[in-house]
Amino acid sequence: MEKKINNIIISDSLKNLSIYLNNNKFSNLIILLDINIENKCLDLLYKDVPILKLKKTIIIKILSGERYKSLKTCIKIWKIFIKKNIDKKSLLINFGGGVVTDLGGFIASLFKRGINFINVPTTLLGMVDASIGGKNGINFYKYKNEIGVINNPIYTIINYRFLDSLPKKEIYSAFGEILKYGLIYNKKYFNYIKKIKIYGIVNWVKIIYIAVKIKNKIVDKDPKEILGIRKILNFGHTIGHAIESLFLLKKKIITHGEAISLGMICESWISKKVNNLSNKDYKTICKVILSFFKIRKIKKKYFKYILKIIKNDKKNYNNKIYLVLLKNIGSASYNHEVHEKLIIKSIKKMNDLYKKK
Numbered sequence: 243m244e245k246k247i248n249n250i251i252i253s254d255s256l257k258n259l260s261i262y263l264n265n266n267k268f269s270n271l272i273i274l275l276d277i278n279i280e281n282k283c284l285d286l287l288y289k290d291v292p293i294l295k296l297k298k299t300i301i302i303k304i305l306s307g308e309r310y311k312s313l314k315t316c317i318k319i320w321k322i323f324i325k326k327n328i329d330k331k332s333l334l335i336n337f338g339g340g341v342v343t344d345l346g347g348f349i350a351s352l353f354k355r356g357i358n359f360i361n362v363p364t365t366l367l368g369m370v371d372a373s374i375g376g377k378n379g380i381n382f383y384k385y386k387n388e389i390g391v392i393n394n395p396i397y398t399i400i401n402y403r404f405l406d407s408l409p410k411k412e413i414y415s416a417f418g419e420i421l422k423y424g425l426i427y428n429k430k431y432f433n434y435i436k437k438i439k440i441y442g443i444v445n446w447v448k449i450i451y452i453a454v455k456i457k458n459k460i461v462d463k464d465p466k467e468i469l470g471i472r473k474i475l476n477f478g479h480t481i482g483h484a485i486e487s488l489f490l491l492k493k494k495i496i497t498h499g500e501a502i503s504l505g506m507i508c509e510s511w512i513s514k515k516v517n518n519l520s521n522k523d524y525k526t527i528c529k530v531i532l533s534f535f536k537i538r539k540i541k542k543k544y545f546k547y548i549l550k551i552i553k554n555d556k557k558n559y560n561n562k563i564y565l566v567l568l569k570n571i572g573s574a575s576y577n578h579e580v581h582e583k584l585i586i587k588s589i590k591k592m593n594d595l596y597k598k599k
């Protein structure tokens with residue numbers, strides 16, 4: 243089965259990439275690759291796109307992990323581009339997870355004022371989020387995605403068969419983002435997702451297709467994030483990112499999906515307090531999220547740090563905190579000014595869910 247939305251293709255192979263490369267001439271083909279990428283993924287790439295093996299493809303391997311999504315990595319790669327005479331007619335293929343597509347898109351968008359690039363995400367998070375929507379960027383001075391550019395790849399080619407070799411932990415992480423799409427935009431999708439058993443038979447095309455469709459619909463209404471509607475994609479991310487940063491600082495491991503799911507629990511509680519989200523919906527949200535993730539308690543001594551990070555968030559200004567809040571499951575609104583006391587209270591409420599277990 244193959245599904246297509248705009249320039250995003252979802253199927254069980256990379257044949258479309260092969261067809262595109264055979265029909266279009268590029269002076270250079272460059273693959274930006276995560277060094278940890280499974281050999282199985284590379285085998286699938288070469289099997290479906292033999293031209294990449296035949297031609298003099300330039301392969302650039304990078305270390306994966308958020309800390310390498312940096313200006314230092316960009317400089318290294320731009321130097322390689324210059325050495326290899328990469329010109330405007332070259333094509334960069336970003337092959338990997340969110341770090342690779344975020345970084346690669348940024349590198350391609352700035353080099354010689356922009357060369358073409360294609361995203362081939364190999365993780366579920368990349369397929370449903372990072373590789374679509376046109377956001378590219380790097381982390382800078384302790385802040386996530388602080389420097390970046392909105393620019394779309396020629397194509398995003400999704401082959402869900404890459405998921406076979408993905409650790410279950412990473413599959414779970416993506417479900418944070420997938421649940422978010424249901425919560426902010428589509429109740430039916432949320433109800434479908436909540437019944438998914440990751441270890442069972444999963445209809446990946448359906449899950450990815452609807453997630454991509456929702457994200458695309460929202461992004462299309464506000465591609466440059468000027469009108470505001472695109473902000474609803476940040477649901478759970480204001481508090482979630484702060485939790486993620488805290489764990490990063492403490493050198494403790496938390497996946498992005500886990501962190502934003504905890505953020506969604508906190509922000510749902512605030513939605514109940516100030517946006518009329520019903521208690522029934524709030525309870526359902528907590529129950530569903532807790533069927534995918536465990537509560538990670540946040541100690542009181544870190545509350546100040548969490549607030550500091552939130553105030554520095556790109557989504558806020560004038561030292562005020564603005565949140566995306568739910569009205570009910572399937573619909574969200576944005577630009578809600580929320581007092582910091584309410585943020586702290588929501589984290590305490592989230593902590594309480596841990597005690598009850």
Ligand SMILES: [Zn+2]
Nearest residue numbers: 419479498502
């Ligand atoms: Zn996210």
